[in-house]
Amino acid sequence: MALSAKTEPDLPPLVGEAPEFRAALAQVSRLAALDRPVLVVGERGTGKELVAARLTYLSPRWDKPFVKLNCATLAESLLDSELFGHEAGAFTGATRRRLSRFEIADGGTLFLDEIATASLAVQEKILRVIEYGSFERVGGNEVQRVDVRVIAATNVDLPALAAEGKFRSDLLDRLAFDVVTIPPLRERAEDIALLAEHFARGMTRELGREVFAGFTEGVLAQLAAHRWPGNVRELKNVVERSLHRWPRPDAPVDAIVFDPFASPHRPAVASTPAAASAPTSPPPSEPAGGFTERVGAYEQRLLAEALAAHHFNQRRTADALGLTYHQLRHYLKKHALLGRSFRS
Numbered sequence: 001m002a003l004s005a006k007t008e009p010d011l012p013p014l015v016g017e018a019p020e021f022r023a024a025l026a027q028v029s030r031l032a033a034l035d036r037p038v039l040v041v042g043e044r045g046t047g048k049e050l051v052a053a054r055l056t057y058l059s060p061r062w063d064k065p066f067v068k069l070n071c072a073t074l075a076e077s078l079l080d081s082e083l084f085g086h087e088a089g090a091f092t093g094a095t096r097r098r099l100s101r102f103e104i105a106d107g108g109t110l111f112l113d114e115i116a117t118a119s120l121a122v123q124e125k126i127l128r129v130i131e132y133g134s135f136e137r138v139g140g141n142e143v144q145r146v147d148v149r150v151i152a153a154t155n156v157d158l159p160a161l162a163a164e165g166k167f168r169s170d171l172l173d174r175l176a177f178d179v180v181t182i183p184p185l186r187e188r189a190e191d192i193a194l195l196a197e198h199f200a201r202g203m204t205r206e207l208g209r210e211v212f213a214g215f216t217e218g219v220l221a222q223l224a225a226h227r228w229p230g231n232v233r234e235l236k237n238v239v240e241r242s243l244h245r246w247p248r249p250d251a252p253v254d255a256i257v258f259d260p261f262a263s264p265h266r267p268a269v270a271s272t273p274a275a276a277s278a279p280t281s282p283p284p285s286e287p288a289g290g291f292t293e294r295v296g297a298y299e300q301r302l303l304a305e306a307l308a309a310h311h312f313n314q315r316r317t318a319d320a321l322g323l324t325y326h327q328l329r330h331y332l333k334k335h336a337l338l339g340r341s342f343r344s
Contacts, residue, residue: 011057012050015198018188024051027180032058037130039115039175040153042182045233048153051180052111055151064108067101071122072114080122086138100137102129106146115152115175116161120168126150127171150175185228185235189300190336192223195232199239200253207244214252217312222256224337225304227297300335303328307337 014025031038032055040048040055049068056066071079077091085100101110112118118126129135134145152175161167185192196215204212215223219242228234242257306317318328332338 012053014050015195016191018191020183021188024180024182028054031178035149036177037150037175039179041179043184043231044155045231046182047232052151056109061108065105066109067105068111069101070113072117076119081138084135084137087140102146102148105148109149112152116154116156123168123171130174185231193220195235196223196239199236200243203240203243209249216252216254218308219253219256221304221308225301303331303337
C-alpha cells in the first residue's frame with residue numbers, strides 16, 4: 001500500500017554503533033537516492049528486510065508502493081504467477097486475472113528476499129523486467145510495462161552460485177550495481193548490550209510494566225559470550241523471552257533463556273538405529289571465519305566466562321588467567337567488554 005505523499009514515513013529501527021554497521025548504514029543512505037537495483041547480503045536474522053525498507057523510505061519513491069516477496073516460500077510455478085501475474089484460464093484454477101507483484105509495485109519498490117531460491121527460468125524473467133521494464137503475464141501475450149526499483153536479498157554466496165551455473169550471471173550483474181553487506185552480530189560485540197536494552201524496553205512496554213530495571217553484569221557477560229547464529233533476530237527473541245519469564249520486574253534481569261526447549265522433562269528423541277549410534281550431545285560448533293576470527297571468538301568467550309566466574313572482579317580474573325591487570329584491561333577493551341561497570 002502506498003504511503004500518503006503528505007505523511008513522512010518512520011524509518012525502520014536499525015540500532016547499532018559498531019563501525020562496520022555504521023558504515024553499512026552510511027552506504028544505504030548514499031544508495032537510497034539512486035534509482036538502481038541493490039543487493040543486500042547477510043546471514044539470517046541480520047536485518048536485510050529492514051535495510052531494504054530503509055533504502056525505500058530514504059529514496060524518491062518513499063511515498064510509492066513498497067512490495068515484498070520471499071522467493072523461498074513459493075514453488076516455481078506459484079512464484080512465477082506471483083511475480084508476473086496470470087490471465088484467466090492460464091492454468092487449472094486460474095478463474096480470474098491476477099495482477100503481478102511488479103504491477104502492484106509500479107512506481108515504487110519491489111523487495112525480493114531469498115532471491116537465490118528462484119529458478120533460472122524465473123531469474124531470466126526478472127532480468128528482463130529490470131533491463132526493459134516489461135513482461136507478459138502467465139498465459140498472456142500482451143506486454144505489460146512497469147517502472148519498479150528492485151532490491152534483492154540473499155544469505156548465500158551468489159557469485160559462487162553463478163560460477164557453478166546455479167544463478168544467472170547476467171542477473172547478478174544487474175542486481176549488484178552495489179552490494180550492501182550487513183555484518184553478523186558476532187562481529188558487532190559492542191552492539192549486543194545496546195540492542196538488548198532496546199529490545200528489553202520494547203518488551204517492557206508490551207508487558208505493561210512501568211520501567212525496565214536493566215540486566216545484571218552476569219547476564220551481560222553471557223550475552224557477550226554467545227555466538228548468536230541467529231543474529232539480531234535471535235537476540236531479540238532471547239531478550240524478550242527472558243524478560244517475559246523474569247518474575248521480578250523491579251529487579252535487574254539475572255537469568256537469560258537462550259534455549260526455550262531446555263527442560264528436564266523434554267521428550268527424548270525416538271529410538272532409531274541412527275539415533276542410538278549418535279552421541280548424546282553434539283560437539284560444540286566451530287566458530288565461523290578464518291584463524292583470526294576464531295581466535296578472537298575464543299578470547300572473547302574465555303574472558304566473559306572468567307569474569308562471570310570471579311564475579312566481575314578484574315584483578316582476580318587477571319590472576320586466574322595468568323595476566324597482569326593492565327593486560328586484562330587491554331583484552332577487555334579489545335573485545336568491547338570493558339564498559340560494563342566491572343569491579344577492579
